[in-house]
Each structure stands twice: as C-alpha cells, then as structure tokens.
Amino acid sequence: MLRISELVNSDASLISRRCWTDQAVYDLEVRGIFGRAWLFLGHESQIRRAGDFVQAYMCETPIILSRGADLRIHANINSCSHRGLPVCRADHGNTRRFICPYHNWSYTVEGELSTIPQENALAGKPDKSKLGLKRVPRLESWRGLIFGSFDPDIIPLEEYLGDMRFYLDAFLGRFPAGIEFMGAPHRWVLDANWKLPVENQLGDVNHGAFLHSAIIPREAQDLIEELGYSVVTRPGHGATFRLMPVDAPVDEVAWGMEGMGGMFGGAEVQEYLRDVQANAAERVGPLRARMKGLTYGVYPNLSFLWSNASFKVSHPRGPGKVEYWSWAVVPADAPDAVKRVLRTNYSSFFGPGGILEQEDSEVWVQQFKGSNIDFADDRPYFYGLGLGEEAPHPQLPGLVSVTANEFYARQFFSRWRDELQAVESGV
Amino acid sequence: MSATASPVQQRALEAFYYREARLLDNRQYRQWLELVSEDIRYLLPARVNVQVDNRQRGEEHMISVERELEGADSMGCPIREETYMHLMLRVERAYKINSWSENPPARTRRIVGNVELMARGGDELSVLSNFHLHYARPGGDSFLYSGQRRDLLLENAGDFRLRRREVILDYADISLPTLGLLF
Numbered sequence: 328m329l330r331i332s333e334l335v336n337s338d339a340s341l342i343s344r345r346c347w348t349d350q351a352v353y354d355l356e357v358r359g360i361f362g363r364a365w366l367f368l369g370h371e372s373q374i375r376r377a378g379d380f381v382q383a384y385m386c387e388t389p390i391i392l393s394r395g396a397d398l399r400i401h402a403n404i405n406s407c408s409h410r411g412l413p414v415c416r417a418d419h420g421n422t423r424r425f426i427c428p429y430h431n432w433s434y435t436v437e438g439e440l441s442t443i444p445q446e447n448a449l450a451g452k453p454d455k456s457k458l459g460l461k462r463v464p465r466l467e468s469w470r471g472l473i474f475g476s477f478d479p480d481i482i483p484l485e486e487y488l489g490d491m492r493f494y495l496d497a498f499l500g501r502f503p504a505g506i507e508f509m510g511a512p513h514r515w516v517l518d519a520n521w522k523l524p525v526e527n528q529l530g531d532v533n534h535g536a537f538l539h540s541a542i543i544p545r546e547a548q549d550l551i552e553e554l555g556y557s558v559v560t561r562p563g564h565g566a567t568f569r570l571m572p573v574d575a576p577v578d579e580v581a582w583g584m585e586g587m588g589g590m591f592g593g594a595e596v597q598e599y600l601r602d603v604q605a606n607a608a609e610r611v612g613p614l615r616a617r618m619k620g621l622t623y624g625v626y627p628n629l630s631f632l633w634s635n636a637s638f639k640v641s642h643p644r645g646p647g648k649v650e651y652w653s654w655a656v657v658p659a660d661a662p663d664a665v666k667r668v669l670r671t672n673y674s675s676f677f678g679p680g681g682i683l684e685q686e687d688s689e690v691w692v693q694q695f696k697g698s699n700i701d702f703a704d705d706r707p708y709f710y711g712l713g714l715g716e717e718a719p720h721p722q723l724p725g726l727v728s729v730t731a732n733e734f735y736a737r738q739f740f741s742r743w744r745d746e747l748q749a750v751e752s753g754v
Numbered sequence: 755m756s757a758t759a760s761p762v763q764q765r766a767l768e769a770f771y772y773r774e775a776r777l778l779d780n781r782q783y784r785q786w787l788e789l790v791s792e793d794i795r796y797l798l799p800a801r802v803n804v805q806v807d808n809r810q811r812g813e814e815h816m817i818s819v820e821r822e823l824e825g826a827d828s829m830g831c832p833i834r835e836e837t838y839m840h841l842m843l844r845v846e847r848a849y850k851i852n853s854w855s856e857n858p859p860a861r862t863r864r865i866v867g868n869v870e871l872m873a874r875g876g877d878e879l880s881v882l883s884n885f886h887l888h889y890a891r892p893g894g895d896s897f898l899y900s901g902q903r904r905d906l907l908l909e910n911a912g913d914f915r916l917r918r919r920e921v922i923l924d925y926a927d928i929s930l931p932t933l934g935l936l937f
Contacts, residue, residue, distance in 0.1 A: 417802075417804055419805070513833055541847045542847060674834060675836070679930070680932070681934065682844060686855050689932075690854070
C-alpha cells in the first residue's frame with residue numbers, strides 16, 4: 328500500500344510519478360481534497376433571472392446551479408431521488424421544473440420535489456419534503472464567483488480565498504459592473520491527470536519561451552519575465568503578473584490591449600480598454616492599476632488566465648482523464664460589439680481550438696504517459712528549481728519570487744500531501 | 755434557399771474541394787492559403803446541449819441544429835472566429851520545428867462530399883459540404899472529426915476563393931485532442 332509521505336518529500340522538491348497515475352491516490356483526492364475544499368461552480372452573470380440554470384461539476388459530481396423563484400442561488404446534485412437519472416440535460420437554460428424522464432418526478436428550480444405522478448393511484452403518500460434533490464451543503468459567492476463545498480463545516484469562502492482576493496480584485500474590481508461569462512463553457516476531455524492543467528495555470532509562466540516558441544517570440548517572453556512576479560498567498564493559491572513601470576504608456580498597461588481583439592479589433596474596443604485603464608487607479612489603487620496579470624490559480628482546480636481573459640476548471644475523471652472547461656470572460660458594462668471582439672482574446676489562443684493551448688494539452692497527455700513508466704518509480708520528478716528563493720514583499724501579500732521559481736508548485740503539493748495524509752490517517 | 759448548379763459548375767466546385775483536401779492532407783498549407791480570400795471569416799461555433807422549448811414542440815425548429823450553435827453573432831463564445839491573420843499564423847506554425855502538437859506532423863485524411871450549391875448572389879456562391887477527417891496521432895491513437903462546412907466562395911473566371919467558412923462539428927462534448935486543425 329502506498330503511503331502519501333513517500334510520494335512528496337518534506338520540501339516538496341521531489342514529486343512521485345504515482346501522484347499522477349495511481350487509483351488509490353485518486354480515491355484519496357476525491358475525499359481529502361474535493362470533499363473538503365471550496366469548488367468553483369460558476370458566475371452570477373450566468374444565472375441572472377429567476378429560473379435560469381447552468382450545469383456544473385464538483386469533481387465528478389454533476390451539479391445544477393440555478394436562480395430560484397426567490398432570486399437566491401441554489402446548487403443541487405443532478406440526480407433524481409427515485410432512480411438516479413439526471414433531471415436536467417441541457418447545458419444551460421431557464422425553466423420552472425426539472426423533470427426526470429423515467430417516471431416524471433418533477434423538481435422546482437430550487438430543488439424541492441414537486442410532483443410524483445404515480446402517487447395519485449396509491450393510498451400512501453411519500454413525504455415529498457424529504458425527497459428533494461440532494462443539496463450542495465455549502466454555497467457562497469464572492470464578487471459574483473460562486474463556489475460550493477461538500478463539507479458542511481468548511482471555513483467561509485472569503486477566509487478560504489484569503490489574500491488571493493487582493494489579486495483577484497485587481498482584475499474583477501477594474502470594471503464598474505464587474506465581469507460576465509460569455510455563453511456555455513468550452514469543454515473537452517483529455518487523457519491527462521487533472522493536476523497538470525492546474526499547475527500549468529498556477530504559475531508556470533516559463534514554459535512559454537520553450538513549448539510555445541513557435542508563436543511567442545523570445546523577446547516578448549523576456550519582457551514578461553523581466554517585469555514578472557510570482558506570488559503564493561496560501562499554498563495552492565497563486566498569481567503571476569507583470570508590474571508595469573509607473574510611467575508605462577496606457578496602451579502597454581491596459582488589460583486586453585495585448586490580445587488579438589485588442590490589437591486588431593478596432594477603435595471602439597481600444598477606446599473602451601483605455602477608458603478602463605484610465606479609471607483603474609481610482610478603482611483598485613495605484614499599485615494594482617499597474618498590474619498586468621498572467622496566470623492565477625485558486626486551490627484546488629480553478630484557474631484564471633488574465634492575459635487571455637478566461638476562467639478554467641480542471642474536472643477530474645479518474646487519475647487518467649480530465650474534463651477541462653473554459654469560459655471567455657468580458658467586462659459586464661462593455662457594449663455587446665466590444666464583448667464579441669474581446670472574447671477572441673481568449674479563443675484565438677486558448678480553448679480546444681486555441682493555437683497556444685493545443686501545445687499545452689499535448690503536454691498534459693504526454694506527461695500522463697511518462698508518469699505511468701513504473702520502472703522509473705525510483706525517479707520522482709524534480710520540483711526543486713529556486714528552492715527557498717521566495718520571500719515576503721513590502722507591498723505584495725504572500726510569498727513572492729521571480730516567475731522561474733517553481734515554489735508555486737511546491738506549495739501546491741505540500742498542501743496536497745498534508746490534506747491526503749489527513750484523510751489517509753482518518754482525520 | 756436553393757440554387758441549381760449546372761453539371762459543369764458542380765464539377766468545378768467538387769474539383770475545388772478535392773484540390774483543397776489534397777493540399778491540406780499533403781501539408782501544403784501555404785498553397786491552401788492561396789485559395790483563401792484575405793477578407794476571410796473562419797468560424798467554428800461552439801455546440802451546446804440545449805433545453806427543449808415546450809412552445810416549439812411538434813415544430814421542426816425544436817430540434818434544429820441552429821439552436822445548438824453559439825456562433826459569431828451570438829453572445830456566447832465560438833470555439834474559433836478567425837481572420838486571414840489567424841490562418842497565416844497557423845500555416846506558418848506548421849513549418850516550425852517547435853510546433854509540438856504536430857510533431858510528428860499531422861497525419862490527416864479527409865473525405866469531402868455532399869457538395870451542394872445553396873445560393874448565388876453576384877460572384878458569391880453559398881456552398882455546403884460534409885467531411886469526415888481522420889486524424890492519426892503518434893502512439894496509435896486516431897480520431898474521427900465529422901462535420902459540415904458552410905462556405906461562401908468568391909467565383910472568378912471559373913476559379914474560387916474561400917471568403918467565409920463556418921465549420922459545424924457534430925459534437926457538443928469534445929473528446930478530440932485539438933480543434934485547431936484546418937477543416
């Protein structure tokens with residue numbers, strides 16, 4: 328039997344291949360991490376009106392996220408109390424009832440059982456109040472981002488996010504009406520482990536110069552690394568960004584200008600982006616106004632790609648499969664025509680057709696193959712680059728370093744190890 | 755809307771698509787790009803599992819393909835909405851030694867059929883075609899891409915240029931390694 332302590336060493340500079348491939352490790356992840364964390368479900372802009380719903384996942388569990396007639400947000404397991412079928416098949420929509428196709432048990436948007444057609448022919452009436460869809464025990468949102476947890480005793484979401492809020496707000500707070508998600512997520516299934524897409528988006532800026540060198544020129548990558556910071560606010564939560572010089576021209580700082588849409592999308596788009604940047608210092612303060620983000624991660628499996636305006640979730644499907652979801656994210660107050668241009672900042676390079684991300688997904692699949700080489704079990708992966716070179720910073724919360732330092736991954740795996748050990752030892 | 759293609763015109767359209775398929779499968783992407791008009795819009799809408807609308811029951815529209823597409827005019831997010839510049843980037847990338855997802859290079863084979871002229875307006879033709887594209891990956895994995903192409907072709911002296919292509923893939927849930935291929 329594998330021991331978790333043998334998979335990740337004390338400073339997490341050595342990571343066993345089995346972390347990525349072993350079914351027993353995965354079973355511990357399901358309970359010890361996904362059973363106890365806040366998991367991202369969606370954004371409030373997706374369910375604005377009463378009756379609106381979208382599908383989501385918490386690990387492998389299908390969830391209906393909905394706006395009730397009471398205008399409150401609800402999250403329920405998408406499985407009928409009678410025989411277990413999904414009661415919702417659409418990716419998104421608006422409805423008054425979710426109806427199971429098998430015997431037409433119907434549920435309200437809030438998840439309460441409404442009707443059992445067969446009971447009319449019978450003397451005994453089941454207690455419907457006990458037969459609603461199973462509720463996600465905890466549901467909270469912050470700045471429009473909705474999270475759920477299977478753990479009824481989990482700490483409040485804001486405390487869980489902690490100082491990551493400082494960095495998330497540098498983006499979310501920039502726009503007077505916040506952000507919105509455009510349409511259904513792009514979803515694709517890859518033969519890879521869920522943790523590598525997470526690690527890739529948590530702080531791995533430096534693969535850009537190598538893996539993506541067919542598209543990203545070396546000089547552009549040098550500039551990123553020169554101005555770049557990597558921070559970890561709490562193990563598993565991290566951000567990378569550039570801190571632009573105080574006298575940098577607005578076009579070099581403004582979010583969105585460096586994407587395809589920003590560069591070639593026309594005057595209206597550029598004016599909108601300059602306008603956002605012109606008010607940034609007032610909205611998020613002078614320091615964060617100079618921030619030009621790259622990658623973000625919120626433990627365990629939410630990623631935000633600031634530079635290409637996308638939220639992503641890495642949904643596990645066993646140790647060797649991942650269902651990767653991503654959404655284009657745009658400012659809520661932008662005109663529709665501007666939103667349609669800005670979404671191409673995401674889709675040009677990321678998503679299942681993205682010219683950059685096709686390289687990443689190839690790597691994730693190949694890494695899983697490499698991790699299965701059992702003869703190399705005595706050769707754990709080297710995660711020691713920059714060991715101990717991170718330090719606190721006078722202005723930036725968390726531990727801070729250059730982007731080449733892999734401490735973001737060591738921090739992630741330290742937390743991962745500790746949480747799996749807790750569940751392994753029955754805590 | 756429909757338009758009737760003369761036998762000569764039908765043969766010309768099919769010959770254009772066969773040539774295009776050959777260039778793409780032979781990895782002669784630069785020559786393929788010469789078939790493309792510089793004002794091209796190259797689109798791949800997202801496809802979603804949509805809610806049945808009770809008010810449309812009994813009607814053809816209830817199960818129409820259009821309802822499932824989040825395309826360029828929607829407030830959803832198409833998977834690809836590209837210009838000539840995007841296509842140039844993709845084409846040039848193919849000839850670099852570090853385009854890792856195509857290393858070894860893409861082994862594709864496509865069968866294009868059901869070529870149907872739908873409408874004609876001036877020198878612009880609206881043409882539908884279907885494709886099955888087989889994509890073999892190193893290590894023995896292979897994938898079938900099945901879909902429809904909705905094209906606008908510009909006709910000039912018996913030859914054609916591609917001005918708009920909308921690729922309708924037959925999948926909402928994508929179990930394919932990349933949708934970054936040239937369809």
